Structure formats: C-alpha cells, structure tokens
Amino acid sequence: MTPLKICRITPSDLLTIIEDIGFGKAAIGGADSHGIVIDGYLDLAGMAHRINALIEIRARSQQLIDHAQPR
Structure with a gap:
C-alpha cells in the first residue's frame, strides 16, 4: 500500500467533491x-x-509509477 502522505486529499479536492x-x-x-x-x-x-475512490486512484497511479521499468 502506498504511504498515506502520497495519497493526501487537498482542500481543493474536497471542495470539488462537495460541489x-x-x-x-x-x-x-x-x-x-x-x-x-x-x-x-x-x-x-x-x-x-x-x-x-480518489485515494485508491492516486495509490494505484503511484504504484504504477513506482513499478515502472526504465526504458
């Protein structure tokens, strides 16, 4: 699991979700x-x-970046 600090939800994220x-x-x-x-x-x-859902998406994205093979 990706560390929580990488998946941090920002105030603008919350505002967008609320809207x-x-x-x-x-x-x-x-x-x-x-x-x-x-x-x-x-x-x-x-x-x-x-x-x-936002946390899961960000964690998966970071996981893909972390496990990407250099070309």
Missing part, C-alpha cells in the same frame, strides 16, 4: 483557505465514497 455531490442538495455560499459556508444538506456517504 459535485452537493449539487441540488447544498449551495456553497463562500470559501476561503480554511473552510466553506454551506447552506443545505450535505451527502456525507457520497463524499466518503468519492474520497475513498
């Missing part, structure tokens, strides 16, 4: 470098699924 999943359920009222203002319902199960 994608929250569409129609939540409205983002504002944002700064520390957080966002949300009005509405936030689908946490959907967010958890997307975050887990």
Whole structure:
C-alpha cells in the first residue's frame, strides 16, 4: 500500500467533491483557505465514497509509477 502522505486529499479536492455531490442538495455560499459556508444538506456517504475512490486512484497511479521499468 502506498504511504498515506502520497495519497493526501487537498482542500481543493474536497471542495470539488462537495460541489459535485452537493449539487441540488447544498449551495456553497463562500470559501476561503480554511473552510466553506454551506447552506443545505450535505451527502456525507457520497463524499466518503468519492474520497475513498480518489485515494485508491492516486495509490494505484503511484504504484504504477513506482513499478515502472526504465526504458
């Protein structure tokens, strides 16, 4: 398994996930470098699924890079 620091989720990743999943359920009222203002319902199960998928994709990508044969 790839070390967690390589698979780190950034604040912009979370904002993108919230915007994608929250569409129609939540409205983002504002944002700064520390957080966002949300009005509405936030689908946490959907967010958890997307975050887990993002971590898996990044870990697989890093694994492919680590095991690539030099040509």
